[in-house]
Structures are given as C-alpha cells and as structure tokens.
Amino acid sequence: MLPPNYSDICKPVNDLFSKDYPFGALKLEVKTTTANGVSFTVNGAQDIKSGAIISELKTKYADKVNGLTYTESWNTANLVTGQVEIAN
Secondary structure, eight states: OOOOOOTTTSHHHHHIIIIISOSSEEEEEEEEEOTTSOEEEEEEEEETTTOOEEEEEEEEEEETTTTEEEEEEEETTOOEEEEEEEOO
16 A cells, blocks of 8 residues: 655645745746636746746637637747647
C-alpha cells in the first residue's frame, strides 16, 4: 500500500512564495475577458541575473451550447499549442 499524497497541504505556502513574492525574477500576469466570453492571459517573467525574458499568451474560448472549450497558447520559444476539451 502506498502512503497518501499530502502535496496540497503546502500549496498555499508554496503559492505565496512562487506567485506572490518571486525571488530572482520579475513576473507579470494580466487576465481579461471579452464580452463574447473569450479570455486572454498574458504571463511574463524576466530573470534578474541573465536578463532573459520568458512570456506566454493564452486564449480560451468556451462554447457552452456544444460543451466545447478551446485553449490556445503561444510562448517566446515560438511554440504554439492548442487543446480542445469536450464536456460530458
């Protein structure tokens, strides 16, 4: 029998240090939603020592009538990903 996983116990503390007070990097996250339900999220981070910038643009569209959700993201490595989810 495997021991239970207690990773959620430390989640609020880990989020506090990784999202709210990042060390060694400057971070930015902007979220907005349009009137027709398309949500946009822009994430960016700059390493203070090297000056490297990493960013991502993510869009999410939900078609509630058909139960479809389409998510697309594009990052600074020029990687474009798409995901389609179907609700039961």
